[in-house]
Amino acid sequence: MKTICIFLGSSKGNHEAYMKAAKTMGQEIAKRGLTCVYGGSCTGIMNELANSVLEAGGTVIGVTIQALKDKEEFHKGLSELHVLPTMSERKNLMIQLSDGFIALPGGIGTFEEFFEVYTLAQLGFHDKPCGLLNVNDFYKPLELLLAKAEGEGFMKKPYKESLAYSEDPAELLELLLEKKPISQIPDC
Numbered sequence: 001m002k003t004i005c006i007f008l009g010s011s012k013g014n015h016e017a018y019m020k021a022a023k024t025m026g027q028e029i030a031k032r033g034l035t036c037v038y039g040g041s042c043t044g045i046m047n048e049l050a051n052s053v054l055e056a057g058g059t060v061i062g063v064t065i066q067a068l069k070d071k072e073e074f075h076k077g078l079s080e081l082h083v084l085p086t087m088s089e090r091k092n093l094m095i096q097l098s099d100g101f102i103a104l105p106g107g108i109g110t111f112e113e114f115f116e117v118y119t120l121a122q123l124g125f126h127d128k129p130c131g132l133l134n135v136n137d138f139y140k141p142l143e144l145l146l147a148k149a150e151g152e153g154f155m156k157k158p159y160k161e162s163l164a165y166s167e168d169p170a171e172l173l174e175l176l177l178e179k180k181p182i183s184q185i186p187d188c
Helices: 016-031 044-055 066-071 087-097 108-122 140-151 157-161 169-178
Strands: 003-007 035-038 059-065 080-084 100-103 130-133 164-166
Touching: 003 016, 003 087, 003 108, 016 035, 016 044, 016 169, 035 044, 044 059, 059 066, 059 087, 066 080, 080 087, 087 108, 100 108, 100 169, 108 130, 130 169, 140 157, 164 169
Parallel strands: 003 035, 003 100, 035 059, 059 080, 100 130, 130 164
Antiparallel strands: none
């Protein structure tokens, strides 16, 4: 793995734990020599992530759309910033640039981006690992929902188990580096 895409909120959230997790994730990405791909914003935990990667000597690629670039401020210190016409093109480029995906806490945009790449992995469009950084038990309800979907026969166990969870950024990165692609998991 050379490049990791991080989906996360552009707000700080209500707990300091979110900013701390974004900072630690950025440091861990840089420590491993990975390139970070994210949405390019200079606000909230997105800014904390980018700053921590850059401060640790790492590379950060921002990917956004023109409509957002026209009305929001973007990080000025990025290694690269790609500006595309549509959200669909933006997500496609993020997928192309990345070898794995992690969602930190965020809102509906974070969920949508993450679930698209997770769904594409299940459908066999890519074999890139996906993980959730469960800061402050943020993703615990999602873990329970996926277990319910499996229990009710709407999700195969290998698909649910292919998703990595951790509260610790370093551990989550290690889990992703070790993760077998869904296509290599028996009974898919």
